[in-house]
Amino acid sequence: MDIMQVKGRVFDIQRFSIHDGPGIRTIIFLKGCVLRCLWCCNPESQEYDVQTMVVQGKPKIIGKDVTVEEVMDEIKKDMPYYRRSGGGVTLSGGEALCQPEFAVSLLKACKEFGIHTAMESTGYADFEVIKEYLPYLDVYLMDIKHRNNAKHKEFTTRSNELILENAIKIAQAGTNLVIRVPVIPTFNDTEEEIREIAAFAKNLPGVKELHLLPYHRLGQDKYEGLGREYNLAHLEPLSKERMEELLEAAKSSGLICQIGG
Numbered sequence: 174m175d176i177m178q179v180k181g182r183v184f185d186i187q188r189f190s191i192h193d194g195p196g197i198r199t200i201i202f203l204k205g206c207v208l209r210c211l212w213c214c215n216p217e218s219q220e221y222d223v224q225t226m227v228v229q230g231k232p233k234i235i236g237k238d239v240t241v242e243e244v245m246d247e248i249k250k251d252m253p254y255y256r257r258s259g260g261g262v263t264l265s266g267g268e269a270l271c272q273p274e275f276a277v278s279l280l281k282a283c284k285e286f287g288i289h290t291a292m293e294s295t296g297y298a299d300f301e302v303i304k305e306y307l308p309y310l311d312v313y314l315m316d317i318k319h320r321n322n323a324k325h326k327e328f329t330t331r332s333n334e335l336i337l338e339n340a341i342k343i344a345q346a347g348t349n350l351v352i353r354v355p356v357i358p359t360f361n362d363t364e365e366e367i368r369e370i371a372a373f374a375k376n377l378p379g380v381k382e383l384h385l386l387p388y389h390r391l392g393q394d395k396y397e398g399l400g401r402e403y404n405l406a407h408l409e410p411l412s413k414e415r416m417e418e419l420l421e422a423a424k425s426s427g428l429i430c431q432i433g434g
């Protein structure tokens with residue numbers, strides 16, 4: 174089948190993003206995720222099914238089936254910006270590993286047009302699936318949320334074992350891998366927890382960078398819009414000073430560390 178005709182399900186395409194990879198980027202948000210992180214700021218991404226979410230009092234359909242060609246038509250509009258800024262395309266979600274045929278075809282199409290590619294992913298899939306993505310990815314932005322399995326399960330509903338195993342395999346495959354840590358109060362916001370994750374990242378072959386992503390509550394209204402409860406409403410975002418302290422803890426690993434990204 175022609176890769177341009179492969180269909181997938183997305184819920185948003187954001188142009189002119191300066192996050193989630195270098196330069197000016199177009200972010201493609203894919204539907205579906207296997208985890209259920211309590212802090213998820215895109216709860217409308219989690220179910221693969223098309224849903225209705227109430228946004229500012231009005232129902233909005235979340236999820237649309239599109240071909241790679243249709244997505245590429247959007248992506249190509251910003252080619253001059255990618256070139257000038259060193260930017261490109263980032264697959265996000267949801268979890269792009271949940272739609273392998275579509276995601277890999279989209280990455281391949283980007284590479285055919287010489288576009289830089291990145292993927293935000295938690296790495297929760299069979300490595301045989303992940304392997305298919307790697308030749309078409311310039312950077313893999315991988316979340317490592319916690320080293321402790323019980324705590325990982327409690328806050329995300331899934332074990333961290335597969336994620337940690339895959340991080341090693343992705344790094345060993347020579348991927349340009351950047352480790353990201355969503356820093357969530359009461360989950361992983363102690364120096365010890367951040368140091369443990371950073372030490373794990375430091376041991377991954379070739380990994381040089383670690384990004385700490387501050388917790389925020391910007392997705393809270395979406396839970397209401399989906400008729401769901403947001404269970405972390407009691408948590409305050411960490412102060413800038415506290416994030417700086419955790420950054421210092423991460424830096425003790427010897428990695429290049431930053432807040433955000």
Ligand code: SF4
Pocket residue numbers: 206207208209210212213214215216218219266267268295
């Ligand atoms: S992995 Fe990402 S998209 Fe999936 S539930 Fe967690 S925060 Fe949300």
